[in-house]
Amino acid sequence: MIANLVKKDFLLVKKTTVAFLGISVLVPLLATILMRDAAQDKRTELFIFLYMVILVEVMFVQAVATEEEKSPRATALLCAAPYSRKSYVIAKYICYLIFYGTCIAIYSIIAAIYPGLGFLNITEVLTVFLVGTILYGVYIPVAIKYGITKARLVFATAILLVSLGPTLIAKVFNSNIDFVLSLMRNISSLNIPIILGVAGVGVFLVSMIISFGIFEKKEL
């Protein structure tokens, strides 16, 4: 049943799927070129992948939200059918996981083909998962509680940050990158992914539970 609600979100934005794929391919390629000067000899994959995930996430969620906004009562029809409110919320979070997984796959394929782009390690994958989940985990409960218009502010902030460009992001992190890297080296290499993974899953689950509560009380 949840799978059908996940499929619903993809059906709503099927026209823009090509655009998502195009963006997810272009972002790592363009970012590699733009960030080359900003972070010489440093691993820029983390920022490139972060940039890619946030942009694709923002685009997908906004596209779904726009379609749902056009038919605001359709959610009521779904909940009048034997779909539970909980399954509606879970589907939203599964969509995020699917997009995140797709981003990893696309990035890895590009990294295998394009020599200027390195492969992601597990720490980078989980760092971006944590950041992306925080963004998505704030957006979804806000969107359910206050509506899409107000929730757009969450993404507007994210877009603002992303729009500063890879160069600026790299510059911001550049001054502290050695500290960050040394900190990471000091913590056991096994512990960092575990901490990031647990934090990411924790944020994901907490956000989902909050969304359950909000959507359960919502009048449709």
Added chain:
Amino acid sequence: MDNILEVNGLTKRYPAFSLDEVSFSLPEGCITGFIGANGAGKTTTIRSLLNLAHKDAGTIKIFGLDAEKHEKEIKDRIGIVMDGSYFYNDLSMKDMKNIIAPAYSKWSDTDYRTYMEKFDLDPKQKISTFSSGMKMKYALVLALSHQAELLIMDEPTSGLDPLVRSQFLEMVTDYMKCGGKGVFFSTHITSDLDKVADMLILIDGGKIIFQQSKDDLLDKFRIVKGNTDLLNNQSIKLIKSLKVSPFGFTGITEYVSKVKKEMPKVLLERATIEEIMLAYIGGDNIDC
């Protein structure tokens, strides 16, 4: 006769409107018309039945089961017809069906195709290109394709032309002939109910005014017409919605025998559901 739906003391408060201890029941095997003016509380009641709006108090039992505790099981056995704005407009009918159908355990693609052909609907067509009549037909197709035992419809005929309304009502009566256990049908177009309803429930200002069999109600009420000189302090109390003009008076009464006794020369005619409804919800006597 068992009740397929029982509502007791349903209360739902909004800042500007409340459902006030609404109680009624739907006997099995009946088409029940839920009538009332716009804003009377019909849609709020239906949304509460479906748990789309959360009630503040009261109990709802459908098929003898508590609607909150057995929500999924109950919804699996109900067909819902809302107005056309409840669809994703940019999807095709096929896509919309693919979203809705898996939710129902008894969904029948054969029934779906049969009804689509019967209503002359093309599954590939985008919902946004539909007329309101087509959207309503499509909503009925979805509601009828999973062997629903109860149909709940919120203003289904509103905005439809007479031909589509007639087809729609025909489908509803066919549904009952083919084993449907009940239809709960909210409308303010009472002429639809003249044709199909067995039972009528009137709601006004969030309160149930009456629940009665249509035939009993139509037998009970009469339109009264006569000369104004027939009106006196006693007879005027027997008439609702009294309108007096220089040419005579007209009104509606439920005390037919008393009126005949009091005013033997008046003309008595059979009332329509709309006239009875107006007598209850707009029944103040008026001098023209």
